[in-house]
Amino acid sequence: MEDFSILIGGIAGDGINEAGLTAARLMNRLGYRIFMYYDYPSLIRGGHNFSMVRASSERVGVCRDEIDLLIALNQDTVDRHSGCLKEGSIFIYDDDNVMGGGIAEKSCGISVTGILKEEGAPSVMKNSCILGAFCHAVGIEWTVLEEVLKKHIPKKLELNLKVARRGYDQASEFCRIAKLDNSPEPIITGNQAISLGLIRAGLEAYVAYPMTPSSAILDFMANSAEEFGLKVVHPESEIAVILMAEGFAYAGVRAAVGTSGGGFCLMTEALGLAGMAEIPLAIVMAQRTGPSTGLPTYTAQGDLHFVINAGQGEFPRLVVAPGDAEDAYLWSAAALNLAWKYQIPAFILSDKIVSESQYSFDLGLAGKAETARPALLWNGQGDYHRYRHSDTGVSPLAYPPQRRQVIKADSYAHDAAGITT
Missing domain, CATH: 3.40.920.10 (Pyruvate-ferredoxin oxidoreductase, PFOR, domain III)
Known part of the structure; x- marks a missing residue:
């Protein structure tokens, strides 16, 4: 058999x-x-x-x-x-x-x-x-x-x-399950694969308020914090979660947050801040049945349009949607790297099936995940303008403190220096 x-x-x-x-x-x-x-x-x-x-x-x-x-x-x-x-x-x-x-x-x-x-x-x-x-x-x-x-x-x-x-x-014996020639593989959840992908891409801080089915990521990160040198924080609300993560990112710390639909509802205003201020951020959005509190422990895949359109106005964002543990590992790493490459919010869109189910995991099949540097770092010459125009549309990135430089992050429409216009 x-x-x-x-x-x-x-x-x-x-x-x-x-x-x-x-x-x-x-x-x-x-x-x-x-x-x-x-x-x-x-x-x-x-x-x-x-x-x-x-x-x-x-x-x-x-x-x-x-x-x-x-x-x-x-x-x-x-x-x-x-x-x-x-x-x-x-x-x-x-x-x-x-x-x-x-x-x-x-x-x-x-x-x-x-x-x-x-x-x-x-x-x-x-x-x-x-x-x-x-x-x-x-x-x-x-x-x-x-x-x-x-x-x-x-x-x-x-x-x-x-x-x-x-x-x-x-008990009585009814059959014999044959031993196969395959070697055993690690068995991990999709949430653990997401966590490992983020860590492989250089994650330095994870901030979350527990919300099924993303909660196990917070638990995994907390248990792994010392081993991987992570800052793991559980603030008082989802609003505090995303604002704290954006503070980490402003200071040059690669950060990610985790939530589900109801928690993400509270994050949408701060998502707009990340879009306007060009703050790189990875957001794990593990879907469950809604609306409102919905069915907290059951899966759904109804939030794609919400994630794509969350926040008023328009700003670029990336959405990846892994389908198994290997996907979750590879694309979580890619989401964090691309968030920092293009200075945008990036979503890892999961659901209860992917997040909480257990999979045999083959790192070789998952593909190579590495830590990628931001596409454009400030060269330290002249006055720093956080939102200076470039041919690619990606502005030079620097983190405070910089000697004799002011590094702006502005939620208003702004000029190259970050001054409200």
């Missing part, structure tokens, strides 16, 4: 995202290329969460409607997704919470809740237990799961291994 789809469902708090990612890592170890979608409501706890993992011998960037294996930690998963099963599909479930009779010919109930109670394990370890059963059901050796858990679950490792082993021992 060279194309295999898995759906894992439960409630928030069951570790469904981590369960899906662990399943993806297991298939990655066997040489498969991965795409994983994570679905969750806008709730801290409760609600229906599920992960869909597609593993294929070829590169994939979308899930299929039909699934080969359904893993249910609650009844809601069965009620919502049993229709996706096909002839020959496998069904694994928590026998203490799910009515599994007659759902699929190849089915296996595991006393997940009972095992956790006996071992004194927290409910979040349901995913470790059921994944143990998954591995046995599809013929993945225990040592492979053990290696993955040891690498990616450092907290309470021994207890996780214990409940996973009990789930493994309770």
Whole structure:
């Protein structure tokens, strides 16, 4: 079987995202290329969460409607997704919470809740237990799961291994997923690829107010700040976010911001400032369903016209729209470089699918991303005019402080020196 789809469902708090990612890592170890979608409501706890993992011998960037294996930690998963099963599909479930009779010919109930109670394990370890059963059901050796858990679950490792082993021992084997000749690849989200692309292009500051589905970029940048020498700031509002980033850029610091549609609404006036004052800036705009607060955790692609036309008047801008992790890495770097080359705002237009899904990532396929210098830097001769005319339309760039020079940034129509006209 060279194309295999898995759906894992439960409630928030069951570790469904981590369960899906662990399943993806297991298939990655066997040489498969991965795409994983994570679905969750806008709730801290409760609600229906599920992960869909597609593993294929070829590169994939979308899930299929039909699934080969359904893993249910609650009844809601069965009620919502049993229709996706096909002839020959496998069904694994928590026998203490799910009515599994007659759902699929190849089915296996595991006393997940009972095992956790006996071992004194927290409910979040349901995913470790059921994944143990998954591995046995599809013929993945225990040592492979053990290696993955040891690498990616450092907290309470021994207890996780214990409940996973009990789930493994309770399950039955229904098939064997063949190991492919492909080497494993890193599995990353589109947001992580965007972050790495920006960093590769010389990002020095990231400013954001959390807004799904761009929020994980702020988390990644904060965790990576020391390693890459980044300034990462979480201001009090989206208005403060974009103005602070423009302040960084005025001072010569390559900056980017991240938001979604509702947050970007608040940024449009300051976007006009970047256009008029010719301030280079990269804006990650990860779309979700609107208008207003909309559906905070669901995807949409309705904001292209908004991004192209945001801000009154006319000024040049760049919009790139990556379609997968490799695109996200390459074009995020390109957006930051081109913003500084032409002294314009540049948009990285994403959506929940691209931003939050997990992909097998091949740096070789992504293309070469480098840090490019601005097209025209001031040569230091004579009086500096921030908006001096050039044949290309790009003015010479300098950053304060410059000895005996005034560097203007003007939101009004202005002359070459930056004086309001």
